[in-house]
Amino acid sequence: MSKEVAELSFVNPDYLNTKNSLDKIGPGMCLAKWTQVTIHLQMGQTHSCHHPSTHHIPTTELKRNPSALHNTKHKKLRRKEMLEGKRPSECEYCWNVEDASEQFSDRVFKSNESWSKPYYEEIANLGWREDYNPKYVEVAFSNVCNFKCSYCGPSFSSKWVEESKKHGAYPTTERFNDLGPLIKEGKMPIHHKEHNPYVEAFWKWWPDLYRDLHTFRITGGEPLLSKDTWKILDYIIEEPNPNKNLNLAINSNLGIPDDLVDKFIEKIQRIEDEGRVNEFIIFTSVDGWGKQAEYIRHGLEFNRFWDNMNKILTKCPRVNVTIMSTFNALSVPSYYSLVNGVYQLKKDYTSTDRYWTSAVFLDTSYLRYPRHQTIQVLPKYWAEDIFHVAQYVDYLGIPKFDNRLVGYSDVEIQKIKRSYDWMKAFIPEQQLKKQRYNFGKYFKAHDERRNTDFCKTFPELGDFYKECLEIEL
Ligand code: SF4
Numbered sequence: 001m002s003k004e005v006a007e008l009s010f011v012n013p014d015y016l017n018t019k020n021s022l023d024k025i026g027p028g029m030c031l032a033k034w035t036q037v038t039i040h041l042q043m044g045q046t047h048s049c050h051h052p053s054t055h056h057i058p059t060t061e062l063k064r065n066p067s068a069l070h071n072t073k074h075k076k077l078r079r080k081e082m083l084e085g086k087r088p089s090e091c092e093y094c095w096n097v098e099d100a101s102e103q104f105s106d107r108v109f110k111s112n113e114s115w116s117k118p119y120y121e122e123i124a125n126l127g128w129r130e131d132y133n134p135k136y137v138e139v140a141f142s143n144v145c146n147f148k149c150s151y152c153g154p155s156f157s158s159k160w161v162e163e164s165k166k167h168g169a170y171p172t173t174e175r176f177n178d179l180g181p182l183i184k185e186g187k188m189p190i191h192h193k194e195h196n197p198y199v200e201a202f203w204k205w206w207p208d209l210y211r212d213l214h215t216f217r218i219t220g221g222e223p224l225l226s227k228d229t230w231k232i233l234d235y236i237i238e239e240p241n242p243n244k245n246l247n248l249a250i251n252s253n254l255g256i257p258d259d260l261v262d263k264f265i266e267k268i269q270r271i272e273d274e275g276r277v278n279e280f281i282i283f284t285s286v287d288g289w290g291k292q293a294e295y296i297r298h299g300l301e302f303n304r305f306w307d308n309m310n311k312i313l314t315k316c317p318r319v320n321v322t323i324m325s326t327f328n329a330l331s332v333p334s335y336y337s338l339v340n341g342v343y344q345l346k347k348d349y350t351s352t353d354r355y356w357t358s359a360v361f362l363d364t365s366y367l368r369y370p371r372h373q374t375i376q377v378l379p380k381y382w383a384e385d386i387f388h389v390a391q392y393v394d395y396l397g398i399p400k401f402d403n404r405l406v407g408y409s410d411v412e413i414q415k416i417k418r419s420y421d422w423m424k425a426f427i428p429e430q431q432l433k434k435q436r437y438n439f440g441k442y443f444k445a446h447d448e449r450r451n452t453d454f455c456k457t458f459p460e461l462g463d464f465y466k467e468c469l470e471i472e473l
Helices: 003-007 013-025 059-064 073-083 089-100 106-112 117-124 158-167 179-184 197-212 227-238 258-273 290-296 302-315 332-349 382-395 410-423 429-450 459-470
Strands: 036-040 045-047 136-140 215-219 247-251 279-285 320-327 360-366
Touching: 013 106, 013 117, 059 197, 089 106, 106 117, 158 179, 158 429, 197 227, 215 227, 227 258, 258 279, 258 302, 279 302, 290 302, 290 332, 302 320, 302 332, 320 332, 332 360, 332 382, 360 410, 382 410, 429 459
Parallel strands: 036 136, 136 215, 215 247, 247 279, 279 320, 320 360
Antiparallel strands: 036 045
């Protein structure tokens, strides 16, 4: 960072100090390469952080050391580069940010987190060959899932594997969800009923890992359909000396059978009542309202999903729910209703007894892939609708000048505004034409394979869809 920028008053001094400390070791130094990991046990892949592509975990390394789920030779060599003043090419996400502007990259933000910063000295004095227990861990045990959301794929959904095996790739120019490349790259998920050496290694490592964890998040697939998720909950419940600093987060589509929802609630209550974690957050997903939301996330029964959220928030008075909303072209017509629905939940359940006062957080992130389903494919006049939703969320924001706690936070508002800005970005005409062509091809095949009806479900988008079907490349 240039001297001029360092001197500007709006530079957060905390970030600047962290950047200076990192740069003392080298311009590529980043604590997240040690402290954070996402492990896809269903595919035997790992990465630190989540920006670089995943890489394969050799089972030979696991035999000697189960922490090779994180401390692979590949990753150790990247750490060596960082400690020797180089910038690993796999971290180009950060180098692009740093080279294109004077802004801080995630290298600084992640190294400044409470799960990284306190470990600076320890890591700086560690040799690159040493194993290191991460503090922020995300794990998927399997891809078993009862949903096959329109933008998802076989790596994360067993239902998608079944469909792709039966029907092959979708007839888009990119051959959406073709199994061929996954097979070729050795990334086909291991079936959840087969022996999985990565899961076996995880359980060998877990007792040691658990002690050091700051945050542990289980993703999937649908984690509540995986026996390993239940094993984690039972471990935490039965542990005589629990890690009370742990922030536990579990993803769920909340579309699982009722008995599993009830069992989940019981486990959360035990953990909450006995103060076995620092906080417990459930991450769930919905991208629109009613039938339109059901079309986007195939397998979702909207009313049951909403009832389950209410049930959990009623019966678990401390827990928080984050709704990860993948804002895509099909979200736009009903997003206003979703914003209203979430606001009602906030009104009903916000309480200072919860780990975080606001019971529910709407985390809107616009979809980037597959490109044919992004908001950018829509005719530009739809941007007006997104603008109105953003204005409305702003109106429902937490009041700045009184003590009421209910409402949308700045982050929730900004993320919807960001979607509006992104929608308006310029796309070359040929690219847009291809994306719209693929939109038509994809949803036509979707209706044929899944017995759905696009025009009936999205009458607002019917004319646009028909125009897409007419496009020839
Ligand atoms: S340098 Fe950037 S991409 Fe690499 S691990 Fe750190 S935050 Fe992630």
